[in-house]
């Protein structure tokens with residue numbers, strides 16, 4: 001059965017942990033979908049992991065439509081959520097509606113994610129949700145604000161933690177179906193998770209969230225400097241190197257293709 005925002009809500013009630021990984025094309029989407037990952041996030045981290053940019057900021061809406069469509073073609077069961085890239089939603093609720101609408105119509109993704117929880121953005125979330133577009137929120141460390149926040153853990157002071165807590169409550173009230181909590185203290189993530197009826201999905205936010213998300217390039221050993229909270233589950237570059245070297249050796253040595 002395909003995963004929907006409604007499924008995620010029921011899993012929160014049942015305390016069934018949610019899993020999410022990022023995907024950027026059809027090939028990876030198929031493998032991750034068949035592995036049973038619940039949510040495929042077309043995260044704008046693909047700007048760095050797949051496209052070689054320094055930050056997520058250069059990514060365009062056109063590029064996200066291209067990647068979102070490829071991921072959608074590879075996913076059968078997982079819910080596909082696509083990031084709204086930097087400056088495709090911050091100007092106005094109308095701009096956000098137009099951008100999110102294009103992701104749903106042209107890429108076929110089922111939901112969008114946006115970063116932040118300041119009051120004007122909460123109004124934008126309300127507008128998207130009342131239009132029928134499922135929205136995932138994202139608070140704590142928000143990489144589109146890297147030039148303001150860096151990549152440091154957020155919510156370390158009492159005031160900072162309270163600010164993130166209030167943003168989480170406001171986003172839930174505005175109708176997000178799930179909320180990513182990135183790089184915040186575990187106690188704060190626990191407090192937010194207990195306060196919300198919608199699921200929280202942590203990344204570097206400790207064990208008390210309703211689910212966990214990781215960037216697939218980090219998980220598979222592709223990131224030269226993965227964040228401290230991102231374990232490497234497999235050294236995939238080593239496997240690829242081995243296979244590619246074997247191919248080169250066999251072609252150069254005349255053993256592939258086999259002589260007929």
Ligand code: KIV
Nearest residue numbers: 022043044045180215
């Ligand atoms: O872009 C991304 O990969 C993300 C995750 C870090 C949640 O937003």
